[in-house]
Amino acid sequence: MTTLIEKSSARSRSRAAGPAGKRAKSPYPHWFYLPAAVVYAVLFIVPTVTSFYFSMTRWTLFDSKFIGFDNYVTFFQEPALVSGLTHTIVYAVVTSGLKVVLGLLLAILLTSQIIGRGYLRSVVFFPVLVSTIGVGLTFTILMDPEQGLINESLALIGIDGPGWLTDPSYALLSVALVDVWKGVGLATLIYIAGIVSIPQEYFEAARVDGASSWQNFWRIILPLARPATFTVILLSLIGGLRSFDLIWAMTRGGPGFTSDVIASVIYKQYQAGFYGLSTAGNVVLFLLVTAIIFPLSRYLNKKEVDL
Amino acid sequence: MTAVASSTPSPVSRRPRKNLVLSVVAILLSVVVFLVPFAFILLTAVKSRQQASRLDFSWPTQFQFVQNFLDVVQARDYMLIIAFINSTILTVASVSILVVLSAMVAFVLQRRRTRWTGLINFLVLSGLIIPPAVVPTIWVLEKFGLFRTMPGLILVEVAFGLSFCVLLFRAFIATIPRELDEAAVIDGAGPLRLFFRVILPLLRSVIITVVVVQSVTIFNDFVNPLYFLPGDQNATVQLTLYNFSSAYSTQYNLLFMDILLITIPPLIMFLFFNKRIVAGMTAGAVKG
Numbered sequence: 001m002t003t004l005i006e007k008s009s010a011r012s013r014s015r016a017a018g019p020a021g022k023r024a025k026s027p028y029p030h031w032f033y034l035p036a037a038v039v040y041a042v043l044f045i046v047p048t049v050t051s052f053y054f055s056m057t058r059w060t061l062f063d064s065k066f067i068g069f070d071n072y073v074t075f076f077q078e079p080a081l082v083s084g085l086t087h088t089i090v091y092a093v094v095t096s097g098l099k100v101v102l103g104l105l106l107a108i109l110l111t112s113q114i115i116g117r118g119y120l121r122s123v124v125f126f127p128v129l130v131s132t133i134g135v136g137l138t139f140t141i142l143m144d145p146e147q148g149l150i151n152e153s154l155a156l157i158g159i160d161g162p163g164w165l166t167d168p169s170y171a172l173l174s175v176a177l178v179d180v181w182k183g184v185g186l187a188t189l190i191y192i193a194g195i196v197s198i199p200q201e202y203f204e205a206a207r208v209d210g211a212s213s214w215q216n217f218w219r220i221i222l223p224l225a226r227p228a229t230f231t232v233i234l235l236s237l238i239g240g241l242r243s244f245d246l247i248w249a250m251t252r253g254g255p256g257f258t259s260d261v262i263a264s265v266i267y268k269q270y271q272a273g274f275y276g277l278s279t280a281g282n283v284v285l286f287l288l289v290t291a292i293i294f295p296l297s298r299y300l301n302k303k304e305v306d307l
Numbered sequence: 308m309t310a311v312a313s314s315t316p317s318p319v320s321r322r323p324r325k326n327l328v329l330s331v332v333a334i335l336l337s338v339v340v341f342l343v344p345f346a347f348i349l350l351t352a353v354k355s356r357q358q359a360s361r362l363d364f365s366w367p368t369q370f371q372f373v374q375n376f377l378d379v380v381q382a383r384d385y386m387l388i389i390a391f392i393n394s395t396i397l398t399v400a401s402v403s404i405l406v407v408l409s410a411m412v413a414f415v416l417q418r419r420r421t422r423w424t425g426l427i428n429f430l431v432l433s434g435l436i437i438p439p440a441v442v443p444t445i446w447v448l449e450k451f452g453l454f455r456t457m458p459g460l461i462l463v464e465v466a467f468g469l470s471f472c473v474l475l476f477r478a479f480i481a482t483i484p485r486e487l488d489e490a491a492v493i494d495g496a497g498p499l500r501l502f503f504r505v506i507l508p509l510l511r512s513v514i515i516t517v518v519v520v521q522s523v524t525i526f527n528d529f530v531n532p533l534y535f536l537p538g539d540q541n542a543t544v545q546l547t548l549y550n551f552s553s554a555y556s557t558q559y560n561l562l563f564m565d566i567l568l569i570t571i572p573p574l575i576m577f578l579f580f581n582k583r584i585v586a587g588m589t590a591g592a593v594k595g
Contacts, residue, residue: 026419026498027418027488027491027492027496027497027498027501028414028415028418028419028498029415029498030415030421030423032411032412032414032415032498032502033411033412033415033416033423033427035408035411036408036409036411036412036469036473037412039408039462039465039466039469040430040434040466040469042447042451042466043444043447043448043462043463043465043466043467044434044439044444044466044467045430046443046447047439047440047443047444047446047447048437048439048440048443050440050443050446051440051442051443054442054443054446059442061442061445061446061449109329109333112326112329113325113326114325114326114329114330114333115325115327115330115331115334116330116333116334119334119337120333120334120337122577122581123337123341123342124337124341125585126341126574126577127341128588129523129527129573129574129576129577129584130527130570130573131526131527131529131544131545131548131566131569131570131573132527132529133529133545133548133549133552134348134548134566134569134570135344137548137552137562137566138344138347138348138563138566139344141362141559142344142347144362147361147362147363148362149343149347149362149363149364152363181340186588189585189588189589190588190589192589193589238435238436241438242438244530245529245530248529249529249549249552263438266441267441267533267534270441270442270534275442278441278442279440279441279442279443282438282440282441282442282443283440285438286437286438286440289436289437289438290436290437293436294436
């Protein structure tokens, strides 16, 4: 394919490619990129690049004063902000791990011969489409320590439920559980697509060889559904690391700062008018995400080639 | 897990029997875990204020559906209606722009390999991974006079949604034979006609997928309106719901009526386009 673009002369030539003639004008012009590129560059690339500069300034949107790494120093000296970093990682790892395990188990269940498969698939998937804020508010009330449905039900079977969102040691994990409740349907769907694409011959051969269902799982489903596993891990890590709306709807980072993540720190600093510090938080999040996702996706893709 | 047969009928005639015990357990669990929260929303939304404040899972003593509905809609000078209009404008405008722009990019990106291809692929992937820088985006919008305006928010949603749409379109365009383009070019079609008259109509099924998935995403979006379109009079439904939650901390029936109303649009999408949503969200699961 020639990449030559001759705007002026092309019109006079015949559009049809002759046997010897090269096409002067590609039917796939580069300017098709232009409208999208302008929007993307102005509203995504420019902010991302300039964020590195603005994170080193004291900034009011209208003028900025360069102060070097002061914002980062503040960020890493303030215990409340540093804990946001660890919470982000814990939250991402917990949600992503649970989605992989539960998603795979649910997918195996929902591809097996059981009654009500269509209903089960729908009901597991539907929360994915529901408003995060709506889910967050609903579960905040369900998790109410005294009156909430969850603790009242637990009391019926004699368990004294914790203050899911009010106990500092549970708040972050409770939100993570709700995140899994809402997001596991997507992981399940991805695994179902992966399992369904495994050729039936493998299972038949395994049956002839007398493999147990346990062996089926470890030797056939798990290795051959590997691309699905990668997709689930990457998607849920990306989502978990930048998660904001569910946490904000349920705890606003509290009690204290015990469920603050970087994304909520960014919002709080922005609200407080510390734009430079907020942007520094954004850069930290950027570095964290790229440091985790890019090597991981390269590693996972390499493994896939080996397969 | 005795029977791990997929949904495609296997050529072997001896199909395993349905596992009754497992089915019953699964259905019961699904009711407790997934249906009860939704039933709770529905029941609380039609309760009276006193009964709703008890937060329990019980049958309403009196059904106040109409009353609660009107109360929520009329609250703060019909703010919910305005919010629904705003969300509809936001969703329709940004999804329409997204479809056209990303299909154009995907078309050229899939068809033509140049030295730009690598860079553009990299940028598309970055858009999926990198968290947007919030305050600098506000700064850019401010420079263009678009901060706190609906067009600004629409463009932001377009910019953040492009990557996902380009990937979906590109995978689908790869299945359209090039011969079709060549035939159209020989017949004298220019790039614009080739794209809008030949390619775009063939993308129908993937366009439906993109439209449905992106509509649900943008309709449910909370973070971007929170940052880029603050203020009460032009709030979107998600912001209104969030504001209601602090204003109505004692009127749970109204809060849950609001949640119920906001869940209806995604529910309609789900009922009509379940297959297309699934197709869009699992794209890439097989190839990785």
